[in-house]
C-alpha cells in the first residue's frame with residue numbers, strides 16, 4: 001500500500017491513521033502490514049447472505065480483492081496425506097519475553113497487543129517481532145477435515161513488513177493457562193484498549209515442536225497474501241467457559257468468527273517433526 005493510496009481511501013484513512021498513532025510505528029511498511037489486524041469496526045461479517053459475508057469480502061472494498069481472486073488464501077484444511085516432511089524446516093526459534101500489553105475488543109475479535117518489546121521468532125534467518133495475538137472460534141484451520149473449538153493467532157512482523165503468524169488450535173478440556181491469566185480482562189473488555197500490565201507471551205504453550213508450514217494470507221480483509229503460517233500440530237485444550245467468554249465479548253454477530261477454509265489444491269504444505277532418536 002502506498003502513502004498515496006492511504007490518503008485516497010476515505011473509509012480507511014482514519015482507521016489507518018488511528019492505527020499509526022496506536023502503534024507508534026517506525027515505518028510505513030510495518031504499519032501497512034499490521035493495519036489489517038488492527039482495524040476497529042470492520043464492515044465485514046462472517047454470515048453469508050448479509051452481502052458482507054466471506055464470499056463477498058472481495059467485493060466490499062477494492063483493496064480487498066485478494067479475498068476473492070487470491071491464489072494463496074487462508075485458512076486451509078491441513079491434510080496429513082498431502083504434507084511434505086521437509087528437511088529445510090528447523091525447530092521453530094522463539095525468543096519471547098514479558099512486556100506490557102493491552103487488551104481490546106476489535107468487534108470481530110478480542111486482541112492482546114504488546115506495547116513493549118515482547119521478543120521475536122526467527123524464520124530462515126529473518127526476525128519477526130511479536131506484535132499481538134487474537135482468537136477465532138471455531139478454529140479456522142482444520143486438520144484432516146476436523147474443525148476445533150478455538151484458534152489463537154500470534155502475529156509477528158519483520159522490519160520490512162513480512163508477516164508471520166503462528167496458529168494454535170484448541171478443543172474443549174482443561175483451561176488454557178494463558179487464557180486463565182486474561183480471563184477477567186476478557187470478561188470486562190471494551191472497545192478502548194485496557195492496560196494489562198506485564199504479559200508474558202512465554203505463557204502461550206505450544207505443547208509440541210511439530211508444525212505445518214505454508215505460505216497463505218491474512219484470514220480477515222484485506223486477505224493480504226505472502227503470510228508465513230506456522231500451524232502447531234498439537235491440539236491443545238481450553239475450557240468451555242474460556243471459549244464462551246471470548247464469544248460473549250465480541251460484537252453481536254461475530255460469536256462465530258472463523259473464515260471458511262479456502263481452496264488449497266496446489267498450495268505446498270511442509271511439516272516439521274523433530275528427528276527421532
Ligand SMILES: [Zn+2]
Nearest residue numbers: 134136153219
Ligand atoms: Zn486471525
